[in-house]
Amino acid sequence: MRLSELSERSGVSVHSxxxxxxxxxxxxxxxxxxxxxxxxxQHLRRLRLIRAMLTVGGLSLTQARDVLAxxxxxxxxxTERIGAAQYLLPPHIQPPEDEVARREWDQTRAQxxxxxxxxxxxxxxxxxxxxxxxxxxxxLRSLGYGDADLLRQYAELVRQLAAAEYGGAIHPLTDLDKAxxxxxxYTLLAEPVLLALRRLAHEDTARRLHDGE
Amino acid sequence: MRLSELSERSGVSVHSxxxxxxxxxxxxxxxxxxxxxxxxxQHLRRLRLIRAMLTVGGLSLTQARDVLAxxxxxxxxxTERIGAAQYLLPPHIQPPEDEVARREWDQTRAQxxxxxxxxxxxxxxxxxxxxxxxxxxxxLRSLGYGDADLLRQYAELVRQLAAAEYGGAIHPLTDLDKAxxxxxxYTLLAEPVLLALRRLAHEDTARRLHDGE
Numbered sequence: 001m002r003l004s005e006l007s008e009r010s011g012v013s014v015h016s017x018x019x020x021x022x023x024x025x026x027x028x029x030x031x032x033x034x035x036x037x038x039x040x041x042q043h044l045r046r047l048r049l050i051r052a053m054l055t056v057g058g059l060s061l062t063q064a065r066d067v068l069a070x071x072x073x074x075x076x077x078x079t080e081r082i083g084a085a086q087y088l089l090p091p092h093i094q095p096p097e098d099e100v101a102r103r104e105w106d107q108t109r110a111q112x113x114x115x116x117x118x119x120x121x122x123x124x125x126x127x128x129x130x131x132x133x134x135x136x137x138x139x140l141r142s143l144g145y146g147d148a149d150l151l152r153q154y155a156e157l158v159r160q161l162a163a164a165e166y167g168g169a170i171h172p173l174t175d176l177d178k179a180x181x182x183x184x185x186y187t188l189l190a191e192p193v194l195l196a197l198r199r200l201a202h203e204d205t206a207r208r209l210h211d212g213e
Numbered sequence: 214m215r216l217s218e219l220s221e222r223s224g225v226s227v228h229s230x231x232x233x234x235x236x237x238x239x240x241x242x243x244x245x246x247x248x249x250x251x252x253x254x255q256h257l258r259r260l261r262l263i264r265a266m267l268t269v270g271g272l273s274l275t276q277a278r279d280v281l282a283x284x285x286x287x288x289x290x291x292t293e294r295i296g297a298a299q300y301l302l303p304p305h306i307q308p309p310e311d312e313v314a315r316r317e318w319d320q321t322r323a324q325x326x327x328x329x330x331x332x333x334x335x336x337x338x339x340x341x342x343x344x345x346x347x348x349x350x351x352x353l354r355s356l357g358y359g360d361a362d363l364l365r366q367y368a369e370l371v372r373q374l375a376a377a378e379y380g381g382a383i384h385p386l387t388d389l390d391k392a393x394x395x396x397x398x399y400t401l402l403a404e405p406v407l408l409a410l411r412r413l414a415h416e417d418t419a420r421r422l423h424d425g426e
Contacts, residue, residue, distance in 0.1 A: 045356070048355050048356050049356060051355075052352045052355065052356060055352070056348065056349060056352040078423070079419065079420075079423045082419060083416065083419070086412060086415065086416065091405075101224075116413060121413060121414065121417045122416070122417045122420045122421070123413045123416040123417055123420070124416070127412070127413060127416065129409045129410075129412035129413050129416075130409070130413065132405055132408070132409035132412075133405075133406060133409035133410060133413070135269065135405070136269060136402060136403075136404075136405035136406040136409060137406060139265045139268070139269040139402050140265075140398065140402050140403065140406065142261050142264075142265065143258070143261050143262060143265060143394070143398055143402075145395075145398050145399075145402070145403075146403075146406070150377075150378075151406070153374075153377055154374070154403075154406060154407060154410055155410055155414075157370055157373060157374050157377075158407060158410045158411045158414050159414045159417070159418075160370060161366075161367070161370050161411065161414070162411060162414035162415050162417070162418045163414075163418055164363075164366050164370075165363075165415070165418075166415055166418040166419060166422065181356070182358075183415075185353065185356055185358050186358075186415070187412060187415065189349060189352050189353050189356075189358070190349075190353065190358075190359075190367075191349075191408055191411075192304075192345055192346075192348070192349035193346060193349040193350060193353065193359070193364070193367060194367060194371060194407070194408075194411075195345070195404055195407075195408075196342045196343070196345035196346035196349060197342075197346060197367055197368055197371045198371045198374065198375060198404075198407070199299060199340070199342035199345075199400060200329060200334060200336045200340060200342050200343065200346070201334065201368075201371050201372045201374070201375035201376075202299065202375050202378070202379055202396075202399070202400065203296065203299065203335070203336040203337070203340065203342075204334045204335045204336055204372070204375070205372075205375045205376055205378075205379040206292065206295060206296070206379060207292075207335045207336070208335070209379065210292045
């Protein structure tokens with residue numbers, strides 16, 4: 001299809017598509033003449049993925065490009081590529097600079113890693129998600145919440161979720177492109193789905209408990 | 214305690230505390246003289262909550278003030294206050310302006326509400342979380358993901374989570390202040406905990422599935 005049709009079918013303006021082509025987020029079409037290139041369904045799919053990363057995922061252009069670049073880097077194996085892409089996705093939390101706060105941070109981070117490894121979770125301790133977890137747990141604990149029992153309960157339920165998502169939906173995708181897309185989609189785009197459902201579930205639970213109030 | 218001690222114990226600068234007092238986020242201390250006010254443990258707790266809302270929750274000052282104001286408005290009953298506070302928490306998604314996109318939006322939103330009500334979930338259809346859900350599901354579907362089975366699976370697991378959080382941790386808090394705090398904490402601060410755990414669980418699941426690759 002031509003650029004105009006690609007624009008129409010994706011709902012992305014010709015201007016934006018040209019920008020993504022220039023910035024290397026979208027691979028070039030097949031050149032038919034000096035002024036004409038041909039695009040296919042892969043371009044359409046990639047375009048939708050880019051839009052989803054930028055709008056729903058809230059990634060910057062640079063972040064989106066980096067994630068797509070590592071996904072296509074032939075120097076890495078399949079698992080490495082998928083892992084690298086996940087690690088590149090925001091947020092990336094910096095530990096505190098203050099010495100006392102840093103000690104508490106390091107201690108909490110090590111405790112959390114130990115707790116999860118104790119539940120037989122396997123992950124690299126350099127994971128940026130361990131930093132996000134540390135920051136959030138420290139904030140919870142500063143207000144007297146976030147005890148170990150609740151965390152274990154969260155971990156148990158979230159693991160069931162991940163097994164359903166990863167095992168059922170991502171792993172069977174033998175096509176690396178699709179598997180990468182799956183990781184990006186399930187990591188980034190499914191997050192607001194879960195959070196929105198959780199708030200609705202809170203309202204439902206509250207109504208049941210306060211019924212007749 | 215004096216302002217300086219409040220600052221020391223909370224880790225929030227005197228300058229910021231004065232700002233929160235001026236902006237009405239923090240109630241005034243007990244006035245001892247023209248230049249001296251006395252603060253108590255309630256102030257310390259509130260200060261920690263404000264900081265958590267701003268830094269971990271990512272709320273703006275205005276948003277934080279609105280949430281705290283509705284929480285303290287005696288014109289509403291307990292359940293209403295808690296619900297209103299939850300509805301005020303970001304994100305707030307606007308439906309698309311384009312007419313065709315808007316029709317798809319309305320249709321999807323109605324379908325999602327129907328699906329959840331069909332699972333006996335009780336919530337008000339004006340909930341902003343239903344907008345967030347609609348946006349995220351539309352993005353997933355534009356890439357060919359987000360089928361109804363997965364959504365139902367998510368809903369089931371998330372409901373278990375909400376029951377554990379709300380039933381076990383928020384409902385027993387008979388003190389309204391603590392219950393409000395619980396809602397803010399569990400809605401806002403527990404979200405990054407869940408998301409971080411989920412990414413670690415994805416890595417764990419991937420490692421198990423790809424073992425020996």
